[in-house]
Amino acid sequence: MNPLQAFRSQLGKLRRLAQPYFLPIEDTSGWQFLLLIVALLAVVVGSTLLLLTVVVALSGALIPALQARFLPGVPQQVAAIWGSPVGLVLMVLFALGLGCFGALRSKLRQGRWLPWVLMGVITLLILVINGINVGISYIARNVDNALVAYQKDEFWQVVAIYAFCLVLALPIRALQSYLIPKLGLLWREWLSGRLLNRYLDNRAYYVLNPNDESAEEIDNPDQRISQDTASFTTTSLSVSVEIVSALLTFVSFILVLWSISTKLALWLLIYSVAGTAVIVFASRKLVALNYDQLRLEADFRYGLVHIRDNAESIAFYRGEQQEGREAERRLGGAIRNYNKLIVWEALISVIQRSYDYFSRFLPWLVIAPIYFAKGVDFGVFGQASIAFSQVLFSVSYIVNNIDRLAAFSASISRLESFQGKVDAIGQHDAAALQAAAVAEGPSNALLVSHVDLVPPQSGRRLIHDLSLEVAPHQRVLVVGPSGCGKTSFLRLVSGLWPAAAGVVQRPPQSELLFIPQKPYMILGSLREQLCYPLDPQRFSDQHLRSVLEEVRLSELVQRYPDFDIKQDWPRLLSLGEQQRLAFARLLLNSPRFVVLDEATSALDVGTEKHLYQLLVQREMAFVSVGHRPTLKAFHDTVLELDGQGGWKLQPAASYTFNAGA
Numbered sequence: 001m002n003p004l005q006a007f008r009s010q011l012g013k014l015r016r017l018a019q020p021y022f023l024p025i026e027d028t029s030g031w032q033f034l035l036l037i038v039a040l041l042a043v044v045v046g047s048t049l050l051l052l053t054v055v056v057a058l059s060g061a062l063i064p065a066l067q068a069r070f071l072p073g074v075p076q077q078v079a080a081i082w083g084s085p086v087g088l089v090l091m092v093l094f095a096l097g098l099g100c101f102g103a104l105r106s107k108l109r110q111g112r113w114l115p116w117v118l119m120g121v122i123t124l125l126i127l128v129i130n131g132i133n134v135g136i137s138y139i140a141r142n143v144d145n146a147l148v149a150y151q152k153d154e155f156w157q158v159v160a161i162y163a164f165c166l167v168l169a170l171p172i173r174a175l176q177s178y179l180i181p182k183l184g185l186l187w188r189e190w191l192s193g194r195l196l197n198r199y200l201d202n203r204a205y206y207v208l209n210p211n212d213e214s215a216e217e218i219d220n221p222d223q224r225i226s227q228d229t230a231s232f233t234t235t236s237l238s239v240s241v242e243i244v245s246a247l248l249t250f251v252s253f254i255l256v257l258w259s260i261s262t263k264l265a266l267w268l269l270i271y272s273v274a275g276t277a278v279i280v281f282a283s284r285k286l287v288a289l290n291y292d293q294l295r296l297e298a299d300f301r302y303g304l305v306h307i308r309d310n311a312e313s314i315a316f317y318r319g320e321q322q323e324g325r326e327a328e329r330r331l332g333g334a335i336r337n338y339n340k341l342i343v344w345e346a347l348i349s350v351i352q353r354s355y356d357y358f359s360r361f362l363p364w365l366v367i368a369p370i371y372f373a374k375g376v377d378f379g380v381f382g383q384a385s386i387a388f389s390q391v392l393f394s395v396s397y398i399v400n401n402i403d404r405l406a407a408f409s410a411s412i413s414r415l416e417s418f419q420g421k422v423d424a425i426g427q428h429d430a431a432a433l434q435a436a437a438v439a440e441g442p443s444n445a446l447l448v449s450h451v452d453l454v455p456p457q458s459g460r461r462l463i464h465d466l467s468l469e470v471a472p473h474q475r476v477l478v479v480g481p482s483g484c485g486k487t488s489f490l491r492l493v494s495g496l497w498p499a500a501a502g503v504v505q506r507p508p509q510s511e512l513l514f515i516p517q518k519p520y521m522i523l524g525s526l527r528e529q530l531c532y533p534l535d536p537q538r539f540s541d542q543h544l545r546s547v548l549e550e551v552r553l554s555e556l557v558q559r560y561p562d563f564d565i566k567q568d569w570p571r572l573l574s575l576g577e578q579q580r581l582a583f584a585r586l587l588l589n590s591p592r593f594v595v596l597d598e599a600t601s602a603l604d605v606g607t608e609k610h611l612y613q614l615l616v617q618r619e620m621a622f623v624s625v626g627h628r629p630t631l632k633a634f635h636d637t638v639l640e641l642d643g644q645g646g647w648k649l650q651p652a653a654s655y656t657f658n659a660g661a
Helices: 004-020 030-062 065-072 074-083 085-103 113-148 152-207 223-262 262-282 284-309 311-317 319-358 361-371 378-394 401-441 488-493 526-531 541-550 552-560 576-591 607-615 629-634
Strands: 446-453 464-469 475-479 501-505 510-516 593-596 619-626 637-641 647-651
Touching: 004 113, 004 152, 004 223, 030 065, 030 074, 030 113, 065 647, 074 085, 074 593, 085 475, 113 152, 113 223, 113 378, 113 541, 152 223, 152 401, 152 526, 223 262, 223 284, 223 378, 223 401, 262 284, 262 378, 284 319, 284 401, 319 629, 361 446, 446 488, 464 475, 464 501, 464 647, 475 629, 488 510, 488 593, 488 619, 488 637, 526 541, 526 576, 541 552, 541 576, 576 607, 607 629
Parallel strands: 475 619, 475 637, 510 593, 593 619
Antiparallel strands: 446 464, 446 501, 637 647
């Protein structure tokens, strides 16, 4: 991909990420978004002219002496604008800008007016600050001339005007410094919430976290939702504001510079274009290195989180050395890539410094001969330096910020690829669910009809042409050798995996519950643990106590009488206690169908019998995976799998467990 194609690709990614917050992307084009941006600039410029006109009129009417002292020449400039075609053109553009927002008002709903208003205010502040900066350049010119001419009174008058400009600029800068991160915070809240919802919808979080992490191109989704969104929104706004400021600075000061020396203005443009071309060419490697650095840092952080989450298991195994080697391997990858990054950043820094140092000679080389020829006064010399530096700064934005832009480009790629992936998963799953709903329809039983089971991203067929019905009050025990596909079959009937062939009809989602061998413990209170995923306020404390007593966890109530207490439950509770808590959760949810994946493997036979009897008493239908012969007593049918696609169905009473089952 050539540089132009890469740039267009990045712009497309940026639009897909940025536009939805300001304007819905589904039913609008990119041109409409750009049109609104141009309309916003037109409205801001028109508003600035109107505001300046009102200020001049009021100050002239109320405090004419102060106007003459602190706004010298401003009333004349405003009158000149209104007296020329420029004023009419600006008002026409102002009206057209308002018309654009009015025409698209139906699409600027759901809080989308707020970011446009904030962006308008920020742009207005930038324009005012830029006007003050232009005025300061003339003030500096007058200060130099007053000093050279020994004009004491003139000098102090100009200094007073300069102080007035500073007092005026400080609150504007403060407001701008508040509004930019505030808008970034609102944008981050919206974008993170949007990505989080899409990540959780249609089980995208499950699809993006396969067992084989190397098979998935989307690494560390947690970092992309949290850190990358924060970086993207903050950097997007700062870059946008800086670009607008650079454009306004360029337009303002290039006119000043052109009025002083056309030759200096032309040399500046040539110098800046050449320097930008060199820096862009030299920095292409930075984008790839920054992208890799974000990934490697996230991998290292994930490794540390993995150690924290599995601290007890690592301690039992005395696996500190191996965990340390793995953490050091991940750290080493980040360090090696960062070594390359700092080499390239150092190279770019040398080019930037050289560019900056040599640029300081240009005004001297061009203006000095004119000054020595007495073609300009000394103040023009200083003003030219100020104008030159301002224009050079604006046209050298890429040169001065290439490292930030490279990191920004990397974050755009990571975030947009994540958004595109979760959107694709959502569209695929929505279409699959719609097709399944048409093909399967509602069911009051769990029906498997001529199904082939092939795990995702695998070519191994575990089950071939299986037909099975689990009617209400019916219980099926799934057995077979290790690795034959028992848990995979439960994923199929629970809806986590699709069937490679055939049809699976399931009861409504609220009537089917899956209990894994290692129960899921949420980050929450004991009440939330028990009621998950239902509303915790749905059950009284007495109800929760009685359920815990039913599953033989009465000692848990004694240890934690307050159900709202929050603890590190996976660490505090043994696996057996977690499995009993999962059965308490099951009783509170009261589904008609239950899928149990060795859900009592850590319990003694007596407790296991008691828990299964609770399910039988409540007339629940269930499908279980287990290895204990004692489980036969609670099931009607046994499904035996051989792992090669074969299967057998037989009554539980006549089934005999063997060593491989």
